[in-house]
Amino acid sequence: MYDWANSVYNLVISSSIFPIFYEAQTRMVYAEKNRLNADNVDPNLVTVDFFGMHVSPSVLYSLTLSFSFVLVTFLSPLLSGIADYTGSKKKFLRFFCYMGSISAMSLYFFDANRIELGLISVLLASIGYWNSLVFYNAFLPEIAEPKDQDKVSARGFIMGYLGSMLLLLICLGIIMGIDKSYTRISFLLVGLWWIGFSQYTYRVLPNNVYNKTPEPGYIWRGFRELKVVFQEFRKTNRLKKYLRSFFFFNTGVQTVMLMATVFAAKAIEWPGESGKSGLIIAVLLIQLLGAIGAKIMSSLAVKLDNIKALMISVGIWIVICCCAFFIHKPTEFYFLAASVGLVMGGVQAVARSTYSKYLPETTDHASYFSFYDATEKIGIVFGTAFFALTEYLFEDIRYSIFSVGAFFVMGFIFLFFVPKEENSNLHLEKH
Numbered sequence: 001m002y003d004w005a006n007s008v009y010n011l012v013i014s015s016s017i018f019p020i021f022y023e024a025q026t027r028m029v030y031a032e033k034n035r036l037n038a039d040n041v042d043p044n045l046v047t048v049d050f051f052g053m054h055v056s057p058s059v060l061y062s063l064t065l066s067f068s069f070v071l072v073t074f075l076s077p078l079l080s081g082i083a084d085y086t087g088s089k090k091k092f093l094r095f096f097c098y099m100g101s102i103s104a105m106s107l108y109f110f111d112a113n114r115i116e117l118g119l120i121s122v123l124l125a126s127i128g129y130w131n132s133l134v135f136y137n138a139f140l141p142e143i144a145e146p147k148d149q150d151k152v153s154a155r156g157f158i159m160g161y162l163g164s165m166l167l168l169l170i171c172l173g174i175i176m177g178i179d180k181s182y183t184r185i186s187f188l189l190v191g192l193w194w195i196g197f198s199q200y201t202y203r204v205l206p207n208n209v210y211n212k213t214p215e216p217g218y219i220w221r222g223f224r225e226l227k228v229v230f231q232e233f234r235k236t237n238r239l240k241k242y243l244r245s246f247f248f249f250n251t252g253v254q255t256v257m258l259m260a261t262v263f264a265a266k267a268i269e270w271p272g273e274s275g276k277s278g279l280i281i282a283v284l285l286i287q288l289l290g291a292i293g294a295k296i297m298s299s300l301a302v303k304l305d306n307i308k309a310l311m312i313s314v315g316i317w318i319v320i321c322c323c324a325f326f327i328h329k330p331t332e333f334y335f336l337a338a339s340v341g342l343v344m345g346g347v348q349a350v351a352r353s354t355y356s357k358y359l360p361e362t363t364d365h366a367s368y369f370s371f372y373d374a375t376e377k378i379g380i381v382f383g384t385a386f387f388a389l390t391e392y393l394f395e396d397i398r399y400s401i402f403s404v405g406a407f408f409v410m411g412f413i414f415l416f417f418v419p420k421e422e423n424s425n426l427h428l429e430k431h
Helices: 002-015 017-033 057-086 089-109 112-137 146-177 180-204 218-235 238-267 274-303 306-324 330-358 365-394 397-415
Strands: 048-050 053-055
Touching (some): 002 017, 002 112, 002 146, 002 180, 002 238, 017 238, 017 274, 048 057, 057 089, 112 365, 238 274, 274 330, 330 365
Antiparallel strands (some): 048 053
């Protein structure tokens, strides 16, 4: 249910309505300042005034997300140590959920003329969403046996895809059925949906399952707990090698999720005003097929094994990146979006359950998942930064596909080096 609740941020804010809204707002402001017709402005020429600098809106948006991931990377390991030591994962989950949802609602007041303030909301919403996930993911090994974790992880992603698609359809009904000026209402609905449905999660999830009783000075003890877990983590072999591969292929996945709409808006030759509706259709297609793909890939993981299933998925991603560079027409983009949907849900679901199944016997699940989360966020920093840098250097967002494809290739190669079993002589200290 938390996937159902929070995935609306990832779809409506990160992937569909807000990026389109953001692009339209910045283009309109640029046209007004230069006395141009906004409908005839080349999106590749649009810049915004950011603290006196003229910057491409897509580059600025990408770098804002990159900065949020830097902050998350530092915060999540430190806070997870405290959460493990005190048994308070649910409290941290709730705090970042509320922080992210309130920040998402504040986008209702976004104004491209004061873009610096608007990007603060983007920054805080991203921090809230991604930091909440490290504590949410850490519940997986506490509520499911290893044999069920592929299925449970996939079910979460399926719920997320379906729930977010439902809210997107509601938002589109308001925007297209009433008035385009009601677009901002979507951001309020995201926050309310996220907070509302997460209440079921807080009521049902177990709290402090290991009955930990923190002593005074638990903050510093939590930091020491993280240090001990990190020392244990360094002794692992399979987990470390898997995380190395995960860094690369997940960087590609997350960069596509965050930047696909921005890429499509600038690189695809949309006829007239149909571009916006075309992007939404593509996003809905990805959501629907993402739910199907999560189910298919989790079944493959059970029949083959997790690494083989991931290799199949990442291999398809590489082909998708090669095709993406050459597409120009909307029909070509729809075909590519369908392919992305089938592998996006699957690779995310199996990647999460694989990490959970590879964990040593421990009670410090939040600390271990903070390494997973930090690896993901560092990767996203590199992915979005390289995406922006490539566009900046080549002055064409199409060339950014090369940076994404390179991450998938590296992830595919490193999957070959993940051993089937952990070292038999590995003895980890239990906490």
